[in-house]
Amino acid sequence: MNVIAFVTQKGGSGKTTLCVNLAVAAETAGGRCLILDMDPQASAEAWYHDREAASPKLAKLGAAELADAVRLAERQGFTHVFIDTPGRDEPSVAAAIRIADFCLVPCRPTPADMKATPATIATIKRLAKPAAFVLSQTPPRGFRIKEAEIGLAVLGPVAPVGIVSRSVVQHAQGAGHADNEFEPDGKAAQEIAELWGWLTKKLEQMTDGAQKNIA
Numbered sequence: 001m002n003v004i005a006f007v008t009q010k011g012g013s014g015k016t017t018l019c020v021n022l023a024v025a026a027e028t029a030g031g032r033c034l035i036l037d038m039d040p041q042a043s044a045e046a047w048y049h050d051r052e053a054a055s056p057k058l059a060k061l062g063a064a065e066l067a068d069a070v071r072l073a074e075r076q077g078f079t080h081v082f083i084d085t086p087g088r089d090e091p092s093v094a095a096a097i098r099i100a101d102f103c104l105v106p107c108r109p110t111p112a113d114m115k116a117t118p119a120t121i122a123t124i125k126r127l128a129k130p131a132a133f134v135l136s137q138t139p140p141r142g143f144r145i146k147e148a149e150i151g152l153a154v155l156g157p158v159a160p161v162g163i164v165s166r167s168v169v170q171h172a173q174g175a176g177h178a179d180n181e182f183e184p185d186g187k188a189a190q191e192i193a194e195l196w197g198w199l200t201k202k203l204e205q206m207t208d209g210a211q212k213n214i215a
Helices: 015-028 043-049 063-074 091-099 111-125 143-153 166-174 185-214
Strands: 004-005 033-037 057-060 079-085 101-107 133-137
Touching: 004 015, 004 091, 015 033, 015 043, 015 063, 015 079, 015 101, 015 166, 015 185, 033 043, 033 063, 063 079, 063 091, 063 133, 091 111, 101 111, 111 133, 111 143, 133 143, 166 185
Parallel strands: 004 079, 004 101, 033 057, 033 079, 101 133
Antiparallel strands: none
């Protein structure tokens, strides 16, 4: 089972949107997924309540319940756990990073978002967890994207797939859908599919590396 935490100390980064969309992408690819909503704003939980589909499953919890929830998820046969965390520095963020196999750090290509990233990365590095930035809510094109990629790369790896700001993303989330359900052939769905494909390869590489070390 893989545990993926979505962490950033800047609100409005698109963290929840990325979490729920990747969870649905993982289910579409044959996984059985659980979303753990640790954010007091409960945006993922609101999305779940608007949703008609029975999966992915979601549970709302706090930091003290996280370890038990992850252990239970593994016993129940989930293949992936996706953790949505608060957009500020709280004990629950560190708890999510500590239990995660991989951390995704959404970041908009804006000065305010870029300035907020070092604190998050410091916690990730202190806990020795693999991670990558994901540029989110970007314009379709422009110099800001490349500048952000260069700036973030100083702090850590940047996923090769960015998420463009599109109205369809908000429409989908408001209806309790993922991008690939709301507009299956759209560009937003394609970006999520590509990002999930990249993340899947990263997780497989980590698993292969761990098995080689054991051998």
